[in-house]
Amino acid sequence: MSILEQLNKDMKEALKAKDKERLSVIRMVKASLQNEMIKLGTNKLSEDQELTILSRESKQRKDSLQEFKTAKREDLVEKIENELDILQQYMPEQLEFKELEQLVEHTIKQLNASSKKDMGRVMGALISKTKGKADGALVSKLVQEKLS
CATH class of the missing domain: 1.10.1510.10 (Uncharacterised protein YqeY/AIM41, N-terminal domain)
Structure with a gap:
């Protein structure tokens, strides 16, 4: 439905x-x-x-x-x-922080990202995976932390 x-x-x-x-x-x-x-x-x-x-x-x-x-x-x-x-009630179930952290780490490894220059590529890949399931600001913060 x-x-x-x-x-x-x-x-x-x-x-x-x-x-x-x-x-x-x-x-x-x-x-x-x-x-x-x-x-x-x-x-x-x-x-x-x-x-x-x-x-x-x-x-x-x-x-x-x-x-x-x-x-x-x-x-x-x-x-x-x-x-x-x-x-x-209409949104999909939100990802737990640990799940989101693992997803970020996995995506960074998958894209061979190593510096903040790669943030755009990583965020592009993550946005489609986390749409509606996680706050974009939180995803961005996690990516910045992992790429520093």
Whole structure:
């Protein structure tokens, strides 16, 4: 079942349960998916494209969360945390830190990377392997540490 199909199913359930917060998040994500389909001129997105959009939505909320915490807006912090929890239900299971570290080390060995000059190649290979499963900033940090 695609993410869009799951969203449609969950939207119906949220409507029946009168869960306004969940419904709002589902509608936002659904709108993002539909906007991407319009932009690409297609009527169906690949799973990879859907994950990219979900990751973008999640990142936007994480950035907002940081801003709200800095501004000490606890009311908005709680709202964004709830939205992130709802979004996480549609994301693939996140890689454990050890798994991610092993994946980075394996990719570096596989590409014979030895210096920071190779970071672009390593990141390019890792992005496709970790899409939606790990935070890009964390992946980048690990690659920098391993290549230094």
